[in-house]
Amino acid sequence: MKWPVKASIGFIAFLVLVALFAPVIAPYDYDLQNVSNAYSSPAANHWFGTDALGRDLLTRLVYGCRISMAIAFVTAISSVAIGMVYGAIAGYLGGFVEKSMMRVIDILYTLPSLIVMILVMLVFGRNLVGIFVALTATGWLGTARLMRAQVNSWKNRPFVEAARALGLPHRNIILKHILPNCVAPLIVELSYQIPTNILAEAFLSFLGIGIRPPMPSWGILSEEGWRSLQIYPHLTIFPGVCIFLTMLSFNFIGDYLRDRLDPFLQGR
């Protein structure tokens, strides 16, 4: 394992701890305003400075970590789970069912994902439920395609045929004989889905269509900072760098897992 991967795992572990223990770590309350100390530059009592309302940026970044990571993890898991079930059913049943199920995926792929997210946010509201549905609705398509291809490549192998000949029900064949062989690519998919969702949440919030303040996510913090970019650049740059480092770490881990878990890519 190369050092960037080790560093990435360390960094993500650190972020998970920060997210879990946010109230303990944060030096202030995330919504504590102190207008007389607005736009403070980084200093001893406010390491990362303060925002337009004098709120401590470090505190808000810590809580932002919690929100951004929670959204990314939960939506990544749910998208991969939905895609897995859908793709497995399509791949296993085959024939007309598979064709029509994959046609649906093709059509949904033609809808620009950001547009779908925005429309879904309008339907469900700019809250955690809305962002959850929006990111899941666009995230599962890739996994479904992947899973279908995987199941297709496994379902006619001799050991699956043997299971079928023994009269095992379809559900058991899928769960016990096919699924365990598809775990590796699914893990890789999951490790790429998380950074994708962190970025998507940040974009939605940045455009003013994500979850609503005062709940801080890294996207919201960037958006709030953007209004005063040319005077107080640290308010945009610190949250932006948080997103960047997190994405970088997940991408390093994802690449590592892909190279390790996919035998066809070994040595590339």
Add this chain to the structure above:
Amino acid sequence: MNRALSNLISALSTLFAVAFLTFLLMKIVPGGPFDGDKALPPEVLASLNAKFKLDLPWYTQFLTYMRDLVLHLDFGPSIKYIGRSVGEIIADSLPVSLELGFYALIVAVVSGVTLGVMAAVYRGKWLDFSAMFLAISGISLPSFLVAALAILAFAQYLGILPAALWDGPEHRVLPTLVLGLRPAAILARLTRSSVLEILHLDFVRTARSKGLPPRTVLFVHVLRNAFIPVLTVLGPMAATVLTGSFVIEYVFSIPGLANHFIQGVSNRDYPLIMGVTILYATILVVCNLTVDLLYGVVDPRMRKG
């Protein structure tokens, strides 16, 4: 020919389904375009709804819309931009997005493919490592952070490029580079792995053992084959880049299509949202069809069947 025809039919049915889905989604969204701060008198509301045909049953609305769109290429009137049609708004803003996207795509393809090929050729050397580190960073950087740093450096500190708007050529530079960065990084990674895969194949060994110069082997034998997977992602990538990026247009205040779409969303301007979504989907479908045709040019094996 048969294949092209069936592709075209499936593309058209996809677009119809996209239009229908978008329409349904907008019907589910709570709130209408006329829920302003003050409530309108009921008779005014009724006449507004009648004017924009919002009083008809939803399936009639959809069928009328599709009829006008297919027969007259008419996207209907905008609800919030009074007196302007969605078609006019698109005609004004689409060229801006296309121009920006075109520049960004060129930057992305040229720099991404070059970087990827160089990384593959110098595999394991420092050039490979730095190129791939650059690429993974490019994928991980949120575009607003790149935009922020670019604006601070070139507009504020050096003062040589404007921070926003879309007037002269100098306004094109920063948005193009910021928009092109991520696709360039994706292409660099893909090109590298694709070239590496081809380099191991038998026909490359044959070409080398014939005593061909390495340059000929690379450009004639390797790149042509390595370009096929790159072409596959180029279709959807071109569609996303060409239609402009929401964040880039927002950040640089560029009067493109994405900015109008965001306006349309916050105004509940249904015809505008419909129009832009259908347009985006059409561009994506066209890009995919083009790529499908290009396969045949790059790889003669795919011309039949």
